[in-house]
Amino acid sequence: MLVIRLIIVFLGILICVVTSIFLAHTFFPPVSGRDFRLYAMISGILITLFSVLLRAKYKWSLNSILVSLAPVELITMLIIMSGSGSFAIDSFNLKWFFGLNLYIALPWVSGVIIGSGLLKLKA
DSSP, X not given: OHHHHHHHHHHHHHHHHHHHHHHHHHHOTXXXXXXXXXXXXXXXXXXXXXXXXXXIISOOOHHHHHHTTHHHHHHHHHHHHHHHTOOSOOHHHHHHHXXXXXXXXXXXXXXXXXXXXXXXXXX
């Protein structure tokens, strides 16, 4: 069951990121290819909504919803390392990792907190 949830979260976050790219190009056409902040902001909003949905509507447990983010974090770090050309955990890679987590992990945890609050309000 946990493996299925890991796959659901990975694909859901991937869909959020791809959707944010299409939304940014649709509503903000002059977006530069080097400035990813608009894509990241829209992705963060969609990731928050996705985690609220999983926690509040589908009632995923806190353990499974938080653990299911781990593969996404691992893949994020591998993409950063591959882009930098260094597979060492150095300050450059960590700076990018923590910077990107403002748009991945922070919205995810925020959505979990909001979803948990909604669950308590329903009860």
